[in-house]
Amino acid sequence: xxxxxxxxxxxxxxxxxxxxxxxxxxxxxxxxxxxxxxxxxxxxxxxxxxxxxxxxxxxxxxxxxxxxxxxxxxxxxxxxxxxxxxxxxxxxxxxxxxxxxxxxxxxxxxxxxxxxxxxxxxxxxxxxxxxxxxxxxxxxxxxxxxxxxxxxxxxxxxxxxxxxxxxxxxxxxxxxxxxxxxxxxxxxx
Amino acid sequence: xxxxxxxxxxxxxxxxxxxxxxxxxxxxxxxxxxxxxxxxxxxxxxxxxxxxxxxxxxxxxxxxxxxxxxxxxxxxxxxxxxxxxxxxxxxxxxxxxxxxxxxxxxxxxxxxxxxxxxxxxxxxxxxxxxxxxxxxxxxxxxxxxxxxxxxxxxxxxxxxxxxxxxxxxxxxxxxxxxxxxxxxxxxxx
DNA sequence: CAAGACATGTAACTGGTTACATGATTCG
DNA sequence: CGAATCATGTAACCAGTTACATGTCTTG
Numbered sequence: 001x002x003x004x005x006x007x008x009x010x011x012x013x014x015x016x017x018x019x020x021x022x023x024x025x026x027x028x029x030x031x032x033x034x035x036x037x038x039x040x041x042x043x044x045x046x047x048x049x050x051x052x053x054x055x056x057x058x059x060x061x062x063x064x065x066x067x068x069x070x071x072x073x074x075x076x077x078x079x080x081x082x083x084x085x086x087x088x089x090x091x092x093x094x095x096x097x098x099x100x101x102x103x104x105x106x107x108x109x110x111x112x113x114x115x116x117x118x119x120x121x122x123x124x125x126x127x128x129x130x131x132x133x134x135x136x137x138x139x140x141x142x143x144x145x146x147x148x149x150x151x152x153x154x155x156x157x158x159x160x161x162x163x164x165x166x167x168x169x170x171x172x173x174x175x176x177x178x179x180x181x182x183x184x185x186x187x188x189x
Numbered sequence: 190x191x192x193x194x195x196x197x198x199x200x201x202x203x204x205x206x207x208x209x210x211x212x213x214x215x216x217x218x219x220x221x222x223x224x225x226x227x228x229x230x231x232x233x234x235x236x237x238x239x240x241x242x243x244x245x246x247x248x249x250x251x252x253x254x255x256x257x258x259x260x261x262x263x264x265x266x267x268x269x270x271x272x273x274x275x276x277x278x279x280x281x282x283x284x285x286x287x288x289x290x291x292x293x294x295x296x297x298x299x300x301x302x303x304x305x306x307x308x309x310x311x312x313x314x315x316x317x318x319x320x321x322x323x324x325x326x327x328x329x330x331x332x333x334x335x336x337x338x339x340x341x342x343x344x345x346x347x348x349x350x351x352x353x354x355x356x357x358x359x360x361x362x363x364x365x366x367x368x369x370x371x372x373x374x375x376x377x378x
Numbered sequence: 379c380a381a382g383a384c385a386t387g388t389a390a391c392t393g394g395t396t397a398c399a400t401g402a403t404t405c406g
Numbered sequence: 407c408g409a410a411t412c413a414t415g416t417a418a419c420c421a422g423t424t425a426c427a428t429g430t431c432t433t434g
Contacts, residue, residue: 002284003421009291019385032286039422041387066386083293087285087301089308091223095191096276097343098222102198103336104272112276119278138361147292150361154286154354161350165343172327172339192393208413228394230415255413 003043004052006033008071008079011053013144015070018044031123031155044069052078100169110173117166124159127152192232193241195222197260197268200242202333204259207233220312220344233258241267289358299362306355313348316341 010021010029021044022037024030035043047053052075055067071079096116100109135141135149199210199218210233211226213219224232236242241264244256260268285305289298324330324338 001421002282002287005284005291006287009287012291017385018387022386029287029290032281032283032290034280034282036423037386038388038424042421079291080293083288083291084297086297086304087288090283090285092221093191093223094221094279095194096279097220097340098191098195098198098218099272099276100336100343101218101221101340102194102201102268102272103333104269108273108275109336115275141361144292146361147290147298150358151286151290153357154289157350157354157357158347161346165346168342168346169339172330172335190393206413207415211414225395226414227396227416231393 002082003033003035003039004047005079005082006035007040007043007047008052008075011069011071012076012079015068017066017068021069031127032151047075051075106173110170113166113169113173117163117170120159120162120166124156124163127156127159131156191222191271192224192228193236194268194271195224196229196232196236197241197264200258200260201265201268204257206255206257210258220316221340236264240264295362299359302355302358302362306352306359309348309351309355313345313352316345316348320345 006025006029007021010016010024016024018037018041022035022040025033025035025037025040044053044055048055048069051072053069054072055069058066058068096112099112103109131149131152135145135152138149141149195214195218196210199205199213205213207226207230211224211229214222214224214226214229233242233244237244237258240261242258243261244258247255247257285301288301292298320338320341324334324341327338330338
């Protein structure tokens with residue numbers, strides 16, 4: 001039920017076509033809510049039917065038409081309503097943690113952990129760059145900007161603690177190097 | 190695709206009935222992979238059909254029969270195979286972060302944040318208690334136990350950073366107290 | 379100009395959620 | 407003894423993923 005609201009948040013910030021939205025969901029808003037372009041198109045259709053957004057078609061010579069969506073008053077109202085409602089607990093689902101708990105192979109866990117660590121470092125860099133660029137003076141922020149900054153702070157916090165966790169795992173696995181098993185010898189990968 | 194594997198991990202640790210599993214998914218393994226009892230029953234049926242687990246029926250006088258599931262060799266093999274495969278990135282989905290970013294009402298965000306903070310504190314306490322009880326001497330851990338401990342460490346790390354984030358949000362909102370709006374006056378709740 | 383990437387979508391499948399069902403046990 | 411809760415499930419619906427489709431633009 002919340003993809004719709006994530007789309008509203010994004011369209012309120014700036015109207016967009018389905019394609020542009022899809023790209024925002026690969027970055028920015030996508031850091032907190034992921035969605036594929038297929039989902040987005042389907043949801044946009046439903047939202048327009050329901051009158052939450054309104055699409056304006058721009059014919060393009062030779063190309064397929066573009067349709068830019070903007071939030072209607074109804075949409076704004078729905079978003080406000082949803083935002084004010086208490087948020088339910090957010091259940092976790094981490095394949096990685098399940099694997100770790102099962103602990104079938106120290107080697108593959110170490111490999112996974114290194115990959116994850118690199119991804120987290122990458123994200124953290126981007127978050128920090130974004131913070132430096134857009135929110136140099138946090139104490140001055142109000143309203144929507146403050147919200148954006150706080151969301152970003154959450155992302156930074158998550159990434160930092162994820163990296164720390166990866167380091168903890170790698171440190172714990174190190175002493176096991178070579179000790180663990182027989183089916184990891186050299187060979188094709 | 191991973192509920193099955195979470196179930197395998199849990200059943201390897203200790204065979205159980207569907208109901209017992211459902212309760213484990215409210216705690217322990219459920220901290221990393223949530224699932225409702227309906228999902229669990231459905232998945233157990235499929236897993237038995239596929240030969241990953243085997244259920245033994247215990248007739249009970251007056252009560253409905255109990256069925257205890259244990260992992261078969263096939264299941265063990267499947268689990269090992271899955272565990273050794275690289276883990277895909279885990280997309281985030283947080284209603285809370287989306288709301289924060291939309292920032293419709295400082296009041297309701299503060300309320301949500303306080304509730305979340307309390308939940309995180311609660312979990313953190315349980316994790317820490319569990320750590321103290323089961324993993325007093327982490328440097329001695331090996332294999333499955335090490336995995337369990339590292340997973341728990343991840344939980345602790347997530348909770349700690351979530352609490353810190355909540356505090357940051359509350360600190361940023363405080364100066365706005367009373368400034369924000371008109372529709373929050375005293376009244377029934 | 380053919381091959382690949384970009385831009386925009388539909389359709390089918392699968393996993394997760396919500397609503398309902400049924401009998402036993404406990405408690406006021 | 408009736409209401410609430412425990413224990414165990416089925417069914418229908420909805421959201422998310424994967425696979426496919428189609429036309430354009432870029433580039434070697």
